[in-house]
Amino acid sequence: MSSDSAKADLTRIRAQEHANCMVCSPSSKSGLGLQFAVSEDGSVEATFGCDKAFQGYADVLHGGLISCLLDGAMTNCMFAHGLAPVTAELNVRFRHPVVIGQQATVRARIQRSSSRLHLVEAEIVQNRQVKATATGKFVKHRRARD
Numbered sequence: 001m002s003s004d005s006a007k008a009d010l011t012r013i014r015a016q017e018h019a020n021c022m023v024c025s026p027s028s029k030s031g032l033g034l035q036f037a038v039s040e041d042g043s044v045e046a047t048f049g050c051d052k053a054f055q056g057y058a059d060v061l062h063g064g065l066i067s068c069l070l071d072g073a074m075t076n077c078m079f080a081h082g083l084a085p086v087t088a089e090l091n092v093r094f095r096h097p098v099v100i101g102q103q104a105t106v107r108a109r110i111q112r113s114s115s116r117l118h119l120v121e122a123e124i125v126q127n128r129q130v131k132a133t134a135t136g137k138f139v140k141h142r143r144a145r146d
Contacts, residue, residue: 006038006080013079017141023072034069034106036076043109044077050126052100061098066124070134073108074120078138081110085118085138092134098126116140 018024022031024046034046048069056062071090078085098104108122118138124131 003038003040006042009082010036010038010044010076010080013082013084014076017079017084018075021072023068024076032069032072034072034076036073036080038080041109042077042081043107044073044080045105045107046073046076047103047105050098050100050102050104055100057097059097059100061100061104063092063094066094066098066132067092067134069106069124070108070122070132071136073106073122074134074136074138077108077110077120077122078118081113083118083138084141086141087136088139089137090134091136092132094132096129096131098124098131102126104131111135 014024020028022028024034025031026033036044036046038044050061054062054065071087104124104126106124108120111119111121120136122134
């Protein structure tokens with residue numbers, strides 16, 4: 001997979017499948033607007049400012065948002081590989097508090113992939129320390145019937 005084709009897949013599939021996503025859509029007015037970049041190894045990453053509006057406990061990023069960031073990174077990693085499956089299972093491990101007001105990076109990479117199931121992992125790093133990790137299982141997307 002070339003880096004250019006991965007970037008093109010990421011942009012195209014995100015626009016098709018996640019046009020109003022609260023994590024990665026550039027057009028979502030109330031969303032986070034994370035801009036995922038594709039690395040040479042096929043992983044993706046984005047930075048996040050950890051704004052106080054997303055606080056849970058005092059000076060700590062809300063755990064639900066941490067889960068959302070990890071899931072969003074894994075989904076965008078799938079997009080970068082030309083795939084648009086949905087999350088079937090998400091397991092999050094909170095290792096250390098993600099501090100409000102300090103930039104963090106969320107990264108994801110495919111662990112294993114078959115035609116039916118994709119195993120993906122992600123992490124949030126802040127100040128060179130892994131703050132949270134996740135693994136996810138992704139399956140083919142079946143659109144809801146009207």
